[in-house]
Structure formats: C-alpha cells, structure tokens
Amino acid sequence: MPLFFKISLFFFYFFFVISSSPLEYNHPLESLALFELTQVTNIVKNSYFPLNVTFHYVGLNEPNKQLVLSWLSSTHHPALPREAIVITRIDQKTHEIIVDLSSVSILSDKIYNGHGYPMLTLQEQTAADELPLSYPPFISSIKKRRLKLKEVVCQGFAVGWYGEKRKSTNRMVKVMCYYLDGTVNLYMRPIEGITITVLLDQMTIASYIDRLIVPVPKANGTDYMGSKRRRSSHESNSIKIVQPDGPSFTLDNGNTVWWGDWKFHVAYDMRAGMIISLASIFDAEKEEFRSVMYRGFVSEVFVPYIDLTEEWYYRTYFDAGEYGFGLCAVELEASKDCPENAKFIDGYFISQDGTPGKMPNVICIFERYAGDIMWRHTELAIPGKVIRKVRPEVSLVVRMVSTVGNYDYITDYEFKQSGTIKVTVGLTGLLEVRGSIYTHNDQIKEEVYGTLIAENTLGAYHDHFFTYHLDLDIDGHENSFVKNNLKTRRVVNKSSPRKSYWAVVSETAETESDARIQLGSSRGALEMVVVNPNKKTEVGNEIGYCLIPGGSATNPLLSDDDYPQIRGGFTKYNVWVTPYNKSEKWAGGLYTDQSHGDDTLAMWSLRDREIKNKDIVLWYTFGVHHVPKQEDFPIMPTLSTGFELKPTNFFQHNPVL
C-alpha cells in the first residue's frame, strides 16, 4: 500500500473515532451499522484514491461459524472481529475486498476474472434508464409512434447469457421503455419493438434497434391507485388486531428477537434481504435453548420468461444476484403491509458511490392471530363429562417485501409455538406484459407465449423459482439428512385379512448425490428430515426437523442444455444438501449477472461430498409456473406458496401444553 494511502487511512481512522459514536454492537451477525458502512467505503475509497470506485455490494463478512457459536455459548460475549465484504468495480475490474473494521484495514483484495458480474447498482440502472430519453434515434422512434416523450419511462433489465464470449468489460443492460400518459401502471403500457443495449461501465448506448411498431395498450383500466368504489361492495366495517398491553415479543438493540420459547436474530443484507440467524427454541424440560437454524435466507430467485421474441428472449432474471433482493426491499406501510401491532426494523445499504442509505421500516415483526386453532379436542366418550380444550394459534411473523421492478415479493418467516417455522412467499405487484397487435384471442394464429389479459396486452408466461439457503443446526451442528420413504408392502402368508400395508423405509444420505430430490410422483410418500444422529429422544427416536413442501414444489420446464437453465441449474432439484461452506451462499453464484453457470449449487454439488453427520446446509427450491390470467390485470392478487420446517421427534412431546 503506498505511504500516502496509509496516512490518509490514519487520519480517516482518527476522524472516525472522534466524530462518530459507534453503537456498541452486541451481536456478531448484526448487519453493518451506518457508521460501519461509512467506515468501510471510506477505507476502500481512500485506498484507491484517486481512482473511481463503484460499490456493488457491502455486507457483513460474518465471523467463522465456530467463533459465533462460542460467542453464543459464552456468558460474557467477547467482541468478535467485525469485517465487511465489499464488491466493487474499479477501473472496469471486479474487486472482492475484505475490510477489517477493528484494524481499519483492508485484509484482502482480489480481482475477479471469471464469468459474471456483481449486482447492478440502483444508480447505474437509473442512469441507463435515462439514456434513451436524450438519444435522438429513440426520440424519433417515440415520435414515429405518436407518443409524448415526457410520458415515457424506461427500465433496464439484465441481459442474461446465451453462449456469447464477451469481454469482461461488457457489463450491460437492455432498456425497455413504457408509457404513462394517464396511468402510473407503466408496466401495462410497454413500448414494444425497440431494443436498446446500454454498456454500464461506459454508460453509453451500444446498440439500438427499432424493429417494429406495436400498439401501446391503453391506459384505461390499468390504474390501481384509484378508489373507484363499486356499487355492489358492501362497505366493509373496520377490522383491527389489538394488543392492549403491547406485543409479547422483545426486540433488543442488536435485533435479537425473543418470543415465547423462540429466540432468533434478524438482519438485513443488500443481496439476501432478510436473514434469520441462530434460531433456537427453549426446551423447558432440558432448561436450555436448542438450536434449529444457524442461518436462513433467500439465496436466489430465478425468473425465466418464456417469450422467444427478439425483444424478450433474454429476460431470465436472477432477482437476488442481479438486482439484490435486499436492495429492492421497500419501506413497509404501517397498518397496511403489516398489521397495527407490528414493530419495524430499518436497513442500511450502500449507494454506488459509497454513501450509505437508510431503508426505513424495511422489516416488520408482528404477532399473528388469524382465528386459527393451535390444537383442540372435544371429548364426549367419558360418561357424564363433556371435555373441551382449545388453544388458539398465535404465531410470530417476520416480513420483508422486495419489489424487483414490477413484481412485489412478500417474504414471511412465521414462527409457531409448536416449533414449526413456516416460510411463505407471496407474489403480487404487476405482470411483465408484452404489447401486442391482438385485441381478441380469435385473431391469434401464432405462438404468443402468453395470455391475452386485456386488449393489446399479453401476460407473458414465466416461472418463479425461490431457492432458500437453510443452514439447519438441529440440536447441534453435526446433522444428517434422512429420506423416509413410505413403501407399499404386500401381506404374505395370509397373515392378515388385509393384502397390503405401508412401511417407513429410512435412508440416510451419505453424500450430496443421495440428497438431490426432484419432488414429483413421490410426493406425500416421502418425508425429508434433517436429524441429529448423535442425539436421541428418551424413547430412542432421532431428533429432527422435517421439511414439508407447500403447494408448488415446481420443477423446471426448460431443457438442461438451455443457457438460462444452465445458469439456473440449481433449480433442477427441489432439495440439495451440501456440507457447510462459508463461501457457498448464492445458489446462482456470487457473480450472477451474465453468469455462465459455472459457480452454481449444481456445480458445487458435483463434488459429491460427504454429508452424513456433518454440519450441513439444506437448499430448498419451490416456485410457480405462471400462466397469467385476466384477474392478474392490472395488479395481481397475492399468490402465496412456501414450505414448513417442522419439529420431528425434536421434542419429547407437544411443546405447547
């Protein structure tokens, strides 16, 4: 490091120690605080001064798992190293920098030369979106279409990869433009036929094609802001959740949540969004917290569109790796996005230039009381007695909403008193539609890759695959993955009046290949359990948690050799299990934008590592094939899907008595 950098770092350090009052962080997995983010980006910027540094990602480089676990089990909670991982572009190169906050120094700085690029920044997307508006060929395209330029809004999209050999400097987006003029629902008014390619590092339009003119769908009927009251709707009386004594959970200043028997940590990350860490549940009999999940987060959201037309074929998004599931998180509205009894957490992100920004109310936490029943029984069999005991269900929800352009993803973790963690993703927001010449189905004779959901409006077919990284630590760190197959057996020797029955045939996965599961015909007849093979219940059952798929454990429909599917290879199986490896976080690879699929979960898993009685990570992918319907226009009713993690002989008995 040149001397003058060292000096400036020195001054910087003093500046910081004097001027900022760092909050004492009390959790080693707590997201970087505002002052830490500033510190990190200053260190990097100073180190490269006077070069221009663009920041694509800054997040906590979490301490080694072993350190965190000993921190957790110690009574005095020793301070752990605070490090940041920074992904930048400097001089058209991708840098992966580790910054140590206690020594205020750069620990490592690697240039990444492989395929793929870092997450897009909000600023470069905005800049790219504005380019066409002053680009004469575009202006003339707009004129030719008799549209008003001031009503045009553009949006850049990741371009994917289709086998091209590109130079590493070719970071680009394709910009698609939309028309307002009477609506705020721009996505329902695409200006089709134009392909604008923008080089991001250079921030220039690299290619411009105006191929054909297609009618822009009309504004009428697209607006979702209006409150046209419909004659038929009875005025709904107000309905509220009230907790006169306030919520029952505690949220400490390090974002650890205590609720009922549960304890867990909530963090915000620019890429993953919400991260749940160190979820554990108090066992009253053992008088201790027992671990369930070390970390759980959205690793990737793969959204391939199915439209093969020139302006659409490339649209195969990786919403976490390309846009940042956390970066796209939005402020939650009290009493609307979350009920009246919710508490909110802020998040902090880094702008392209290194300035930290606050995301107010980006996560909410609330107790959910939906009128459900936790357990009940009415007993009428005892003569002279009527026994009834009912426990209403109250659970705790942690929510983030990520709006990646048109789509709004509602991501919930619901903690139940029974020990279950229910994960739900709700899909709402706006469809990505293609403008079309057609106003009626009868006119359509070609393949249009979508549903005509309004005049001139094709709701494009697409898929959503949500891949969760679930580092389960079931009552300890060494776990195994067990498949309990329910198998039909024939009765032999007429030993019973029956002819058949079923048995549970258990199989413990030895290596990664044993744990790849495509859910399909075996559904319902397969239990998937992460167990701790080193502990048993008193009657000798393996202590575990079961993965219970929700309604839509969808498998890919694209061919294995298709480029988007190579990049999204991790969706091939619904379940994968890998040995814990701190670097294996992002199922689509660390550098997903324009990736070639050489750093995905599917590739890591080829090593077929041992996973029996190891610290293992469960990856679960579910999703929907979305054939749009007219009801999805102009804004989609929420479609929910997800999965559950359910205690399976984890407790000696029902923990909520």
Next chain:
Amino acid sequence: MPLFFKISLFFFYFFFVISSSPLEYNHPLESLALFELTQVTNIVKNSYFPLNVTFHYVGLNEPNKQLVLSWLSSTHHPALPREAIVITRIDQKTHEIIVDLSSVSILSDKIYNGHGYPMLTLQEQTAADELPLSYPPFISSIKKRRLKLKEVVCQGFAVGWYGEKRKSTNRMVKVMCYYLDGTVNLYMRPIEGITITVLLDQMTIASYIDRLIVPVPKANGTDYMGSKRRRSSHESNSIKIVQPDGPSFTLDNGNTVWWGDWKFHVAYDMRAGMIISLASIFDAEKEEFRSVMYRGFVSEVFVPYIDLTEEWYYRTYFDAGEYGFGLCAVELEASKDCPENAKFIDGYFISQDGTPGKMPNVICIFERYAGDIMWRHTELAIPGKVIRKVRPEVSLVVRMVSTVGNYDYITDYEFKQSGTIKVTVGLTGLLEVRGSIYTHNDQIKEEVYGTLIAENTLGAYHDHFFTYHLDLDIDGHENSFVKNNLKTRRVVNKSSPRKSYWAVVSETAETESDARIQLGSSRGALEMVVVNPNKKTEVGNEIGYCLIPGGSATNPLLSDDDYPQIRGGFTKYNVWVTPYNKSEKWAGGLYTDQSHGDDTLAMWSLRDREIKNKDIVLWYTFGVHHVPKQEDFPIMPTLSTGFELKPTNFFQHNPVL
C-alpha cells in the same frame, strides 16, 4: 297403507298444524328445521307403529337442481317442495324413505338389500360401548390386568369388510377399551389384546377374545387439560380481533350469507356436516351475481390405519359414511374455536329414536384479518414519484369442527374478495395409539406399524383422505373440464438464442376417463380448470375457475386389490369429474359401513359418461400419510392442508381495485 296409519297421520297433521309455528323457510336448500325433523320422524314412526324404527339419517331431500335455480332467478321465490330423506332400520332391514312435508306423506319407501349399512347412531354406539363393562369375561380380563373397572371407558369402531360374506343383519362394531385413572386422555391409554365384537341390531356381544396382555401406557404426561405454565414461556399479552362496528357480513334467517361481493348459503347435514350452496359473486360490470358453486361439501373422509395386528387390522374408517361428519360436529367455543368477531349457527340432528336434537354453535362465520396483503405495489420507476398502494387482505371464513372419536377435523371455507375459495382441513385432537411392550426403540426388532411416541405407546401409521364433492357451476350450469399442460418445447432452426421454452397445451375432457388425474410428477405443470365453454371474456378467454392443489395431494399406498382400498377406490385419483347426478353424493357409497366398494365414485365413473359442456361435478381428494411424531403426543398440533378454487379469466380484470 293400512287405514289406521292414514288416520293417525291425519291426526298427526292436525296436531302439527295447530301446535307448531313453522318458521317460514326462505331457502329451498335450508336444512330441515326442528319442527320439520319432528314432523318427519313422527310420520315415519306412525306409519310403522307399533314396529320399532331406528333413525340413522334424516336430511333434506333437496329439490331438483332445475327447480332451485328457477327459484333463485325468480323475483317472488315460489315455495318449493320440502322433502326429507330418511334412512332407518326397521325389523333389521334398511329403509330409504322419502317424506313430503307439505302433503305430510311418505312419497316412497324402499328396502335396501345391497351391501353396506347406514351410518351408526350415537345411541347404539353408546350402548355398545357400555356392554363390556357388565360382561363377566371382560370384567375378568380387567381384573387379570389389575385395572379398576370404574376407570375403563370403551369405544366402538366400524369393522370394515375383508371379503366376508355376511348376512345383512350383521351390523356390528368392534369395541376397544381405554383406561382413564389419572387422565382424561383415554386414547393414550389403550387396553390392548382384547377384541370385542358387538352385534348392533341385537345389541349383544357376539364374540370376545382376550388374546394377550400389553402394558397400559402410563397416565403421566397424557393430560392436555392441565395448565402447567412453563418457566421459559414469556407470558403472552392478549391479542384480539376487533370490529367496533360489528361484522361486515349479513346472515339472514335462512342462513344465506352476504359478504362483499359474495353470496352463499350455509347448511348443516348429519352426514356431510357443513354444506355451502349457491355460492355466487357479484360482478359490478355485469351488474349481476355470477354462479361459482352449486354445492360443496365433504363427501367422505377415508382413514385407513396400517397396523396388521389382530386387534387393529380392521381399522379403516370412513368418517362421513360410518360416523357422520355432521353428527360428530361439536359445539364451537367463542373466542377459542373461532375469534371474537364470529357469529354462530346451530344445527339440528335426529337421535336414533327420532327425537331431534340441537347442536348449538356448530358452525361459525367470521371475517379473517391475518396481517396478509391482498395486493400491493411500490413504484419507484417514475422520476420524482414514490407510489405505494397496499390492500390488506380481509376474507370470510365459515368453519365447522367434527370430532370423530379421537380426531378433530377443522373444516374451513375461506371466501376471498378476489373470488378465490380456499378450503382448509386442519387435523388435530388425539392420535389413535397402540399399547406396546416397548419403552425404547432399541428393543424393537419386529414390524410395529407405528412410531414409539412415548413409553409403551405406538402412534399407529395411518392415512387421511378427504374427498370433496364440488358441484361447480361456473357462470352457468354447462361446464367443461380443461387440462392445461405446460409442455417443454425445443427451439427449432435456431430461431432464438434459446434452446427451449414451454407452451400451454389445452385438452378438454370429453368423458369421465379423461378427467381422472393422479397428481404426481405433473404437479405444477398442469392447470386444472372448470370452464364455461359457452361464455368468453371480452378478449376471448374461456371463463373458468382453477383447482389449485395444496401441499399434500396424496395418493393411496394400499394395493388396488386390498379390501379397504376397494371400498375407498375413490381415492385412487385426486381428481374425478362426473356429470351431475343427484344420487351421486357420497364417494364411498350411500351405505358405507361394511360396504363392498360396489357403490363408489370409482364405480360410477366406469360408465365413462360424457362430461363436455355438461352440468358437471368436480371431486377432489387430498390427504396426508401420517407417520406420528412425539410432538403429536399427547395432543396433536394442528396439521393443515387443502386446496383453492381460483377465478381464471372469470373476471375481466382483478375484481378488487
């Protein structure tokens, strides 16, 4: 009819006209009122006087669909015939009697000579349960086990059919006994080894076998009534739903519910339980109610246990057909079974001797506000604007709980403003466990057909299959069933940089065999839609409702040739479609107890009738294979599963703007 019967009927009629003040019923599908039930059973009893008549079922013989529909569409709502269907045993024969309430006469009276018997009555079950307690061999068995007779409680179970050729008079149950002595949770304390067969018509013990002595599991830890507060649990603050201006729905005195755009009728039936009829939704643009479902109800609940041991092999219950899903419905507790804002409906059933009984608060209706989001979007793409619009989800739930012995089934219909009907079944209550010599898994070397969930307690493997009868009338009565297959296609001629895509290949079922679907590998890549082929949206899409399976569309694991599976043949496919036929209501046959499987949905469907553009009925079966866990002991946390019926191009656009 002998003269003296006619005379007594005449007097009876006068008696009734004078003494009772019949409520003017205003809905042709309204359950029989108390006075009507009295009238019906009196007519039957008088007609057979002095013979003893036992009543197994009395319910509304609903008017022909065409009549109901014209009633609905007429403005003056002409009175429709009120008829009852009565199933009785008279002189050891099963009678199927239709009673007309307006003419106070028996319209038809058929003796049923086929296989199977009517539903068991509560009274005969109670009588059978008491027999062992005064039966000397049983008393000596209890003594031999050093148990106290006064702590013994017995329960009769349907015996199934295993190929035997029985006389039609052999109505029987097998009685299983349990031990209280320190707990109310009798089901956790089975007294194993004894098989007691009771002939019901004779109410005598036909056979008694005491085969072996097995330890009775201990009482300690089985009680769910106690409120042992656990040290770790933070005291939960109270949480309530409040509607200061009251609920937004209207429930008229004929049990028609009006809520938002929805209108539907709720009825109680001794066999089906809750029945939803004539569900329709107001279309503000068309200014009319558009039909969605003519009738929806639980047709059968098949619960085969998997245990082959002598005392267990026969346990393959049909909870609706044998015990009556409605007859087993229980009183719902305000603020526990249903939230604070619920309204309740009573039900009326018939005792064995013809006396009507009231089931108070058997159904509840409430608005559900769970903190969910109906739809939302945050729009940041418009320069200088931040647009956010969020609509919280409020839905309407109609609930009944049926406690069939040990199990409690929570059945919900949730009506959403978006037009979706979500059907959920929650399973809770108590497991059926087998007493066992084992106190630890390591001791077990034989097949035990269950999980050791506590000492001496095997939670027996079993399945639950819920079969719903869904007479959908999508915007009219003539409907078709369409399978939309999402099929992978290869890109040809390098017409796109991609190599594959998917297309929607639609197939309309012509006959019943085209519509039998075993959900499995095709999951997620198959849409199942009931459409009205005679109507289209403005842009030309077929108007429809989609069946969306929930998490567990389970298929049977028993062999096709196994007796329980022959009787439960309707579970072989998750989906069946039949042409509407008033007599085809009960998937397991009208006479399910000891049935031979010759009157099931599977048999009716063999006729392979035409179903295209017909009045059709959709049958959907889902379920769970239950491998019990220690957490299910001593009372099970609710396990929920179900399906959705979702508008699919039914509306021109999202109906909730």
